[in-house]
Amino acid sequence: MPNRKNILITGVSSGLGEALAKTYLENGDSVYAIGKTLPKKLDRYPHFFFFPYDLSETFTLQSSIKEFVKNHSFDMVILNAGILGEIQELTKTDLMDAKEVMEINVWANKELIALLSTHSNVKQIIGISSGAALIGSKGWGAYALSKTALNMLLNVYAKELPAIHFTALAPGVIDTPMVRHIIENVDDRKFSAAKKLKESSILTPQQAAELLINTFPKLLDYESGSFLDIRTLD
Secondary structure, rough: OOOOEEEEEEEOOOOHHHHHHHHHHOOOEEEEEEEEOOOOOOOOOOEEEEEEEEOOHHHHHHHHHHHHHOOOEOOEEEOOOOOOOOOHHHHHHHHHHHHHHHHHHHHHHHHHHHHHHHHHOOEEEEEEEEEEEEEEOEHHHHHHHHHHHHHHHHHHHHHHHOOEEEEEOOOOOOHHHHHHHHOOOOOOOOOOOHHHHOOOOEOOHHHHHHHHHHHHHHHHHHHOOEEEEHEEEE
């Protein structure tokens, strides 16, 4: 296929990442995926390439993944992998739990970008962020801190790696395992942000994937390093 794109995605075992990968594959593109669990629904596609890796192992990430990405050209890299952590007051959040959220949501992306910029050719990198990065809601401390840090990480890299276009993008509320956990298990009387989320318009992963894939090329019109929310884009 002459116009086949090469797409690299993290976090494809379920939810948005799986839907993005599936949509790209069905469009005839090649998808390179990094994650802990092989998504069985995607393994049947001939242009799906999976590298099993626990992204919390940040100190060995570059040496482990190097051969998987070396000398490849990627039209787009989607940094989708992330964890929520426990919804609770920050004073009650165990520091090790907060560090785990930061490892996956921030430092794994830092190491992956460093690796790609050295050993691959990349045109565009999109980090899946959140409106939580701007709103200091009770109970969302570790997650909000990690997404704020992710936004700044991509902003700094935009200055240091001008050949790559970076965007931190809030994708809206999507029916993922993370959101389902909040809906089913978080006390919205105690944590008002959970109540607001439950009352929001919630997209299916497939709806979100189609919307995002149509939006990604438009992000190039914005300054590299920007934080954008898909709900406020034209």
